[in-house]
Amino acid sequence: MREEFREHIRMRTEDLVRTGLTRSEAERRAHREFGHVETHRAAARASRGLAWVDQIRFSWIDVKLGLRMMVKHPGLTLVAVFALAVGIPTGMAPAHLAEALDRPLPEDPDNRIRAIRFWNSGSGILALPTWGDFLLLRDELEAFDLLGAYAGSERYNVASEDGRATPVLGAEVTASVFAMLGTPPLLGRTLDAADERPGAPDVVVLGHDLWHSRFGADPGIVGTTLRVGRDPHTVVGVMPADFRFPLDDRVWLPLRDGPSTEAGEGRQVRIVGRLARGLDDRDAQAELTALQLPPTHPSRVSTDPRPLEVVPFSYTYVGLPRAGMSSLPEYHFMRLLGLVLLLVACGNVAMLVFARTATRFRELAVRSALGAGRARLVAQVFTEALVLAVASAGLGIFVVDRAVGAVPWHLIAGEMSIPYWVDLGASAAVLPPALALAVVSATVAGVLPALFITRGDIRGSIRAAEAGRSGIRFGGGTSALIVADVALAVGVIGFGVGIARHMTRISASDEMVGIPAREYLAVELRLSANELTEADGTRTGEAVERFAALQETLAERLTAEPAVRSVVFADALPRMNHRSRRARLDGELEAEPGRWVRVARVDIGFFDALGHAVLAGRDFDRSDAEAELPPVIVNTVFVEEVLGGEEPLGRRVRLAYGEDAPAHEIVGVVPHLGLNTVSRTGDPGVYIPGAPGTIHPIQLGMHIGPDPERFVPRLREIVAESDPSAIVGTPVVLSRVQQGDWYIVIAITAGLGLLVGILLALAASGIYAIMSFSVSERTREIGIRAALGASRAELARTILRRTAAQLAVGGLLGIPLATFFLLQIQDQNAGSDATTESFVLAVGLGLAATGAVALFSCVAPTRRALRIEANEALRAEG
Amino acid sequence: MTDQADILPGTLDLLILKAVSLGEVHGYGVLLRIEEISGGALSIQQGALYPALYRLEHQGLIRSEWGKSENNRRAKFYRLTGDGRTRFAEEEASWSRLSDAIGLALSARPREAES
Structure with missing residues (x-):
């Protein structure tokens, strides 16, 4: 319409110019003769039956009116803004979360990086592949142009030149992971295939934060040697600040080629791959589905089948079905x-x-x-x-x-x-x-x-x-x-x-802990991740011995301290979150689901040190921890709820699936000792003895008395003297352990x-x-x-x-x-x-x-x- | 444009249909053509032409399409549709009857009125 009006006025102007008027005069007159353009437009629209366009047309005056109304009715504005300011983000939240999880890695603008996992859709159980699986997939899959494996994020003890060791989150990765992510190093190089070979020199790549905080951003750090765990490693590169693969890691070691193993065997790893150009998830999944795993593979157990799946990277950590959150x-x-x-x-x-x-x-x-x-x-x-x-x-x-x-x-x-x-x-x-x-x-x-x-x-x-x-x-x-x-x-x-x-x-459970949690100091001890396992995934005998020695030295030295009343070791202390397992009594059918119970692995002398005598039966002794099938001690809640108050001693309890799962004999009963229970009556609990060195990581608990934190500096000294390479967690007072x-x-x-x-x-x-x-x-x-x-x-x-x-x-x-x-x-x-x-x-x-x-x-x-x-x-x- | 008469209410549509019936024409051309065929006696307020044009188009009496003007510029041309032709004939006939009747009435002499 505008164009037609414009053309009309232009033609009239030309005609007027031809009658001898100057152009500017002609233009003025043509406009005057035409009349008010907007009025004609509105009339024209109305004549076409489009009057409503004028009516609902956006108008700044309405916006101004809206703002004036907000000011004029502050009460209404306050309530309404409050309601919508909560309502709108709430309405967006689920989709926002789903979108955040499906987003590709920042290093992956083409969205080609995927994870491969084992997943049982029925139970929602996520299982990690093994090194053997990785070798098989690397040989067989063609939908991916690169396949990498990594194990992490674990804590590694990194010592600088002054000998001070700090636990740092790090991962062992294959060189292909660096190639896949494509982030260039800030200094030196990333890992390459030669680093993965058995017997290759030990090397390490540092994260930017670590390089800054511990090494003063030393530009000459590449080529120097530092201790990671027990062994010296040569620094070959430093990564830029935003590189923290896979979670929030600051140190990368080569994931060594272990001995060739069958699929389903070897250490647990996570597998990432980059889809070949032109191929998508469906192609990759079709290939994975067609892949024949050996019949003995753990993922093919008939009661718990876990097919291989190609998923967005985050789904290797988040137990979501392959189709994403929107399928739930x-x-x-x-x-x-x-x-x-x-x-x-x-x-x-x-x-x-x-x-x-x-x-x-x-x-x-x-x-x-x-x-x-x-x-x-x-x-x-x-x-x-x-x-x-x-x-x-x-x-x-x-x-x-x-x-x-x-x-x-x-x-x-x-x-x-x-x-x-x-x-x-x-x-x-x-x-x-x-x-x-x-x-x-x-x-x-x-x-x-x-x-x-x-x-x-x-x-x-x-x-x-x-x-x-x-x-x-x-x-x-x-x-x-x-x-x-x-x-x-x-x-x-x-x-x-x-x-x-x-x-x-939860607060009621404070009284059910059975010990004065406010007087206890707890600290987690572990070894650097690269010292724990052989390439084939088994725990090194040396690590067990070292850890046992550390545990024994600490027990001895700490007990000798005047401030320390008693020392205990376990994988979970009272008030901490104990692991849950399904327990079946011997004689119950295989199909029985069993009862959820809380389980702790404890050192010999655990109950004594906490000041609790065994109520019935006997305490663990050293031979129990070394027995092929160790006996267990249960708590009073277990007797009440699982055994229905029947005589517990001599009964047997299975804590794993399968007909051949070991049936542990119950040899004693103890009172309820805080299993992070949130029920009013407490949780049924089962205690298993653990020989020194076999529980890793281990919680060290010390009864200090009032204000237990005063002992922290001395504790650090003692641990450092006993084993400088041990990783010490943050000591906490046991009553505050659930702060998170x-x-x-x-x-x-x-x-x-x-x-x-x-x-x-x-x-x-x-x-x-x-x-x-x-x-x-x-x-x-x-x-x-x-x-x-x-x-x-x-x-x-x-x-x-x-x-x-x-x-x-x-x-x-x-x-x-x-x-x-x-x-x-x-x-x-x-x-x-x-x-x-x-x-x-x-x-x-x-x-x-x-x-x-x-x-x-x-x-x-x-x-x-x-x-x-x-x-x-x-x-x-x- | 002196000595021009304002058009009677209700006759604008008829004039437009007439102008368009003489051949494909753009908006400004409609205006010129009316002036021309009325011997310069009728003037239409220029902007007011368009609401009438759109109304006729909306009623399906005329049809428009973009084309090139005599100066080789883009312009929208109007032409009569079948319906428009029928309507024009009816309106023209009805106007003639009315105008004849009014002419007859106005030409009456006192003698005729008495009888």
Whole structure:
């Protein structure tokens, strides 16, 4: 249209020039004759039946109006921004997480690097391939142009020239891994194939951080020798700062070619490969599926088959099915839940926008009378809501991004930080979904109320507006919204109750530890990873001997210290998280699933040192640890729950699958000694004796007395003197050993508290908006009822009946939701009675909270309604 | 453009259909053609032409397509459709009847009126 108008004016100008006018004069006149272009455009569009284009056209004035409205109604703005700033990131979170895990490695812009793993889709069990598997795959696979293997991330003791040794996270990798990633070294070279040969000189590649912190960024470091573990290694290269493959590693050693082994044998490794150009996952998977593994291969055990799979790199660490997170029903449930939450938030904001818009009814009616069509008015309210939603989305994403950066991941994940390839922060990629959700939010929160208000004959409603009424009625949609609010609040409070109970159980377990955990100091000891295993994956006899010697020396030296009351060794100390195993009693059928029990491998004298005598039977002695089939000691909970209170001594228990799994004889019973239990009665526990040197890594526990941390410097001295190459973990007081878990629990609780608060605030504002409107809309009805002699109590009942019904329906719908949440938290050993209790508590609390909010919201409007005089009501009718 | 008469309401569409019926023409050409065939007696406010053109097109009476003008520039040309031709004939007939009737009425002498 513009072009046609332009051409018209140009032709007219030419004609006028030909009549003798100057060009500028001709142009001016042609424009004047044509008239106002925009008016003609609008008229032309209207004549084509496209008037609505003009009506809903984006207008900066609407944006300005939206901003002005945000300032003018700060209360509404605060609640709405809060709701959407939480709702929009929540709606985005599951997809964001899935996307973060599927993202290729930063070193892999073409997205060709994959991992190969064994995976049982039924049980969700992830198994690592072995060196033998790698050799077979390297020979057979053609879909990959490079295949690499690595073992890590383990701790290696790296000693600098001054002899000081530090444990550093590192990996043993094949040279092909470096070739695959393609990151050039900062100094020297990366590993090459010659380094992998048996007997090749020991070499090491250093990470940038390590090079900086321990070697002062010495430019001449390449070619020097440093001790990694026990042996000297020559530094051949330094990698740049952002290279931390595979997780957060700072040291790389060659993964040595071991003796050729069969598939399924040798040490465990992880396998990565680069897809050949032009081939995709399907080709690689087809090749893997066609591959014949020997029938004796562990992955072909009939009860636990684990086929080979080609997966995105992160899936070698994360137990997700090959098709990704989106193939899990839970993922879709979480997405749906996030969206429902957002929609409920939007619905509540809609109610507030509705209430605000309804108060502007006269303004809208006047605009309509001046010629604004319905679409124009709806577009205006939509733009106002969009301003609100975009501001909220921006704020929400900014805060979440900051929060993700501020979370002390190392406290949660232990000494391991999150992998370098996981980036949960906001990037440009979050903008499209965020905008989409903002538009959805604005549609729900703006368009729906606007459509509702402008339906029917808006101009005809001016008279009603003049009479002080908006002429608007609330429909069933708002009732549904309040019901959803109440149901969600009940559900979320249920979740909160579950978490709170979980927390109390954890703190209750403090008293069930059986030892004064506050007086114990615990520290983990291990050897440098490259000293532990032979190339074929077996533990070196030398390492066992060294570790045994260290354990014995430490026991002797520490006991001699005046500050130390007793010393214990085990793979897990009371209060720590013990490993879970399924236990079957001898005589139980193979098919029996068995009971979950907690298992610890302990040094001889463990119970004595903790001050607990064996209650029945006998303690371990040295011969037990060396026996072919060591006996076990169980705790009292095991006797109660697994044996049903029967005589335990002499019974046998299997802790592994299979008919030929060893059946250990129970020789003693001890009291419950904190197995990180979170159930009220404690966990069944089984203790297995471990000879010195065979438990690795090992936890060393020392009973010091009050303020045990004062002993830390002396402890470090003693360990360094006993074996300078041993890796010493961070000593912690035993009562604080679960701090990481606590952070998670506190974070979840705080997050849930926030969520509950927001939902309640939203429900409250929504209920308030509806109540005050429906009461003011029913002025006439109430007035007439009052005139007809209805008592105040009757009137109040009439007004409150609807709220009560909404509460009841919401509460009923909230019950299954709360049940679902509670079932998610129930741990495997908690009795079913806990569920019922929590469940009643959750629904009760949820209903009480939302009910209180609803009643509070009803008070003011109800009082207002009860003051209405009959004649006033009739006057309002005009 | 002096001595020009404003066109009667409702006659613009008819004039446009007439102008277009004489052969394919662009918007400015419609304007010139009306001026030309009315002997310079009728003027149309230039911008107001387009809403009428689009309305006729929307009604399916005329059709437009882009082509080259006499100065070899891009311009949108309008032509009559089958429906347009029918409608034009009807309108033309109806206008003639009306104009004849009005002419007849205006030419009446006092004597005729008395009888």
